[in-house]
Amino acid sequence: MARQLEKTYNPAEFEDRLYAEWNGKGYFKPAKPGAEPFTIVMPPPNITGQLHMGHALDNTLQDILVRYKRMCGYNTLWVPGTDHASIATEAKIVEAMKKDGVTKEDIGREAFLERAWEWNRVYGGRITEQLKKIGTSCDWSRQRFTLDEGCSKAVQDVFVNLYDKGLIYRGNRIINWCPHCLTSISDAEVEYEDQAGHFWHIRYPLVGGGGYVEVATTRPETLLGDTAVAVNPADERYAHLVGKMVILPLVGREIPVVADDYVEMDFGTGVVKITPAHDPNDFEVGLRHNLPVINVMTPDAKITEDYPAYAGMDRFEARKAMVKDLEEQGYLVKIEDYSHNVGTCYRCGTTIEPRVSLQWFVKMEELAKPAIDVVKSGELRFVPDRFSKNYLHWMENIRDWCISRQLWWGHRIPAFYCDDCGELVVSKEKEVICPKCGKAMRQDPDTLDTWFSSALWPFSTLGWPEQTEDLDTFYPTNTLVTGYDIITFWVSRMIFSGLEHTGKKPFTDVYVHGLVRDALGRKMSKSLGNGIDPLEIIKKYGCDALRFTLVNGNSPGNDMRVSDERFEASRNFANKIWNAARFVLMNLDEDCTAEAPAFDRLHDEDKWILSRFNDLTKEVRDNLDRYELGIALSKLYDFIWDIFCDWYIELVKSRLNDKGSQSNKDAQSVLVYVLSGVMKLLHPFMPFITEEIWQTLPHNGESIMIADYPAYTESLHFPAEEAAMAKVIDAIRAVRNIRSEMNVPNSRKAHLFIVTAQGGTFAGKDAFFTRLASASGVEVVSEKADDKGCVRVITDACEILIPIADMIDKEEEMARLTKELANAENEILRATKKLENADFVAKAPAKLVEGERSKIETFTAKCEKLRAAIENLKSI
């Protein structure tokens, strides 16, 4: 035999082989020049990362869309790439160096960057290899890196453009500072968490005696930097103190009492210490009242030399020491327990220290406007739509974006300073001469926020700022697929960047998915150790099973849980497909081709499965077009398992034994047609098993990957046969049901009488009943035959007499019939009520009204038969 599949489903045997074949033949590249393009850019994974379930989900979804569109004839491009992840990568390298006892400063900038590039070579490559394991059909010849030459050029251009337009500025502002990473971070990079803390009440004596004010604070150590205390202007308790001076405990400095709306009267004592250098709100108050800004901490959050008693102490040590001193000196009134939100670094978890420093910012207000409009107008949409609310909420309340980072690994800020005259020049050149004094200028040592470069990803990867052919063909891209957790970090910034720099939205749809959680619903994390490694799952169950698990029954934007049970169920489905294909193959003649059979001589069951398949193609395409991937896949699952395997294959088994007949050949053709068709429908979801099977079946073309995606065809629509088969299946089920309930063994065959006015429907289908309903023979009659010794079962279309009365428990059967009668009567009642309602008849669609009428008819007939069956049972 030429065509064969291995006896057991062993995905490891073919998955890697097929991937290499596809890639080698160039199937991942756009291949339909001139056709409508479909483009996705891959969210670039960090080069520090290992492939995790989030990547697996994100890229599986993209791969499904891309494979689907490719098979639909689009000129399809999926651009892969990686992100340099400045802060995360730099932290990892610094950590690695620590083991060797070296610091960044020891080896210097250049040597450090050499190490970073080496890191990228090793680990950047690792993650792309891992991506291949999950079947991603992206064009690897177009792979990009956020720090490659082209992307770097894009970054420089953008920086200079924005600076020239006045949308980038440098300023002394209070920013979020991470004392561990030793860099500024943006507002979006701060994570707030509730922490148990204390509220310390401290006395600040009035200058010249006459008492004190009581201040409540959660951060006593910042007291060193206080330059005022503030009260609410409407607060009568303190009105007389405004303008007076108080003495700062431990320091002795005299600071004023100011009045500011920012202070809430009924919170704490109503008096707030103002530390402009170490609190964003205090900084604002300071600006309003012209207060000095006194920085009391070093970059790693230790007290500066200006305060000898605490110099060199870490901020938390200093807190302890100062509280002790305050207590000893009688300034401490009381300590309350207090839980408050503390900002932490999203990378290392260290408590953020707000800090005034000179940084670069992007002015957001003007950039945000078009980015808001494009979503409000529906020109760019989120799927599901609710995420547009999150997005708009963030965009409408946006603050300026701090983009400078005190890191080395990243795009260096293209700004140059003259040490002599203080001149500032922003330029794309590598070396700049001061236009005022002609001296060589010094480049800003800082680099840009990683997200500054990923914001340009949809167009920088296609060649921007050059007007390349790719940019022309594939931009704007179509769909961005990502998790809801990075909408603010990334999606929003791509949107305003795309609009600002290319004048076009970067994509039309944002398909948002949820997070993958463990079996208990917990986020997978390294610290919990509950992460499930996708590569392990692939080894154990196969890539297709992994992909199936991640997509089946999942709805957009919702989190999902994965567990061994679910992977196993998916593997079982793959195994089911495998065996169905094996069965089909072992029944094929050598000369069987991929051509569709002639319809005129097909049996009802053939037309039924073709028609069902035809409906399926329409539904699956509709669902995919609406991003309802989970629904599409579960329909495929149902069709393959329940319709094709459990019914069609079983229905044609007797014909398959009849070798040499036309009927046999036709059954083969239909099997091949439907199975290879459904493999095509399923291919985007489970690419490997479908290709392996499709290749083995009679087929035209090189690969399922580049085959046409099945489409609805009117010539395959057979409503009459669909209806007929539904009745036959119903009858088979009814017989099985009663036999099973009455514990009649399969070995006890029975001769069936099918009593029906629709004899044609059941004609010539004896084999179905002998094979699937333990019948020894079938007679289709229009009048009730002698029912002595028979049990009767009733369906909508017929009544079946089964001579097994001796086997049944009379009482149980009576109970069953009575229950069924009650159900049927209930249905009649419901339908009657509906029809008695004049509004229903008048307003509901005619089809529904008609449906209710025929329901009454069907159930009335059924009731009659059931009553007769009950009478009959009594007489047994």
Place this chain on the structure above:
RNA sequence: GUGGGUGUAGCUCAGUUGGUUAGAGCACUUGCUUGACAUGCAAGGGGUCGUUGGUUCAAGUCCAUUCAUCCACACCA
């Protein structure tokens, strides 16, 4: 505080523009060594769709209310 999600079978979740008797997987019960598959086949039990009200001929689906739970953003030092 503001915004949003979720609540459907024992568990995990689907349920498309409101329209037959609300579905699946897992688990459970019963019976099957059926010549593709026990990773399987057949049959079955199990849900007043969180609460209360409303709109509608018709509500799991739309609106309001309330409870529970989760998330995002913003925060009172």
